Amino acid sequence: MEPVRPEFVPDPSLSRAEMETRQTDIADAAAFTDDLAVEPTALGEQPVVAGVDQAFDGDTATSALVLIQGGEVIKRTHATAPTAIPYIPGLLSFREGGAILDAFVGLEREPDVVLVDGSGRIHFREAGLATHIGVTLDVPTIGVAKSLLCGQPRESLDEPLGAGERVAIEADEDVTAPDGTVIGYAVQTRQYDSDSRHINPLYVSPGHRVSAETAADVVARQAAEYKLPEPTRLADAYAGELTS
Template sequence: MWPVRPEFVPDPALSRDEMETLQHDIAAAANFSDDSEDDSQRPTPEEAPIVAGVDQAFDDETATSALVIMQSGEVIERVHATEPTEIPYIPGLLSFREGGAILSAFKELETEPDVVLVDGSGRIHFREAGLATHIGVTLDIPTVGVAKSLLCGQPRRSLSEPLPEGTRVAIEADGDVTAPEGTVIGHAVQTRQYNSDSRYINPLYVSPGHQVSAETAADIVESQSSEYKLPEPTRLADSYAGELTRR
């Protein structure tokens, strides 16, 4: 797959202001709902969706992006790409560090996924344009952001107590987010939990990337999770990226 919107390809050479301006344009082009302009690509209810997971690993000077494609619990394709890292990690600008390697990996891909699970935030982002949104809009493909910690926004209720498995808590826009206050920009999703007093698992922070609603994003992540907290395509992409870098 190649960028459908080349003007949105993340350029690490941009100034900080230019990056933020681009993110506002991306958010304006994003679709945070389940309504598609073109539903010819939608999976029919009787066929299992093709779900991709993407994750990156780093060494001293390169970023490696790994893509794992699954259908009905089976890996049907796996690709990767390595690119030099141009800029450091800056909260809010992650896609300009990792986006290039991700888009390179997508160029190697032959299967067209129905949805992509991206490691990081989507709409849970200061300008509603996290990594998942950036990749989704640039490729014009449905994406979901799956983060292990919360970048911004306000949980509707406290997350200080462990949540039971299956619980979902809305994350609302606050003053740090461009969306109107109270807008549901994602969910804390407890895919797994221990039944113990001393040990507990933190929730995932799931948000729409592109062409999915906050509710559907959480549904997809739950449906792709099995033995572990992370959805399977993400977990496999994570370990694949790790073993590629370790060599």
């Protein structure tokens, strides 16, 4: 797979202001509505779902890409690239995006949907890592983050959610979308049967060509025995193998 929008390939040499402007352009090009060739939540369907995660060794990023179909791994590929800039909240794609795009070059077929370890529309300028990758490749993408970058939960998350529950994340003054826009969901894939400990939810948001509701449905369906959906869980493990 090669970039369909090469003008959006992450350029870490840009200034911070230029990066933020580029993200605004990416958000304008993104589609936060469903446009998938295969319905990933339909019973009987066996879509090809990709998981992407990164690991680091000094100033080098390793992007691991795992493709799953029908619960079986059908492809693993990876790429490494230098991290030319430090971690800056909201500009993650300019640090890690190059290695991810390089990993996609090793794919002969396009996945039906890609789950990225990072945010999508839950982002100050609605253009997190999943959106940046999705728009550049023009592939359906979903952001799966472990913490909430921005936005406001519609309901309090102070009390643990039960397995299967979800809470909408709405845009607030920190997000370019109109206030109250649903930009993603807190999704509780698993929970302990105990009052003494609990599992935090995942923060799921559309990256490109997927709605917020479908993004939450896909992640819930792809989570098997663990908190993380299988594609990103296996990508995380693969990235660990590559950098250990």
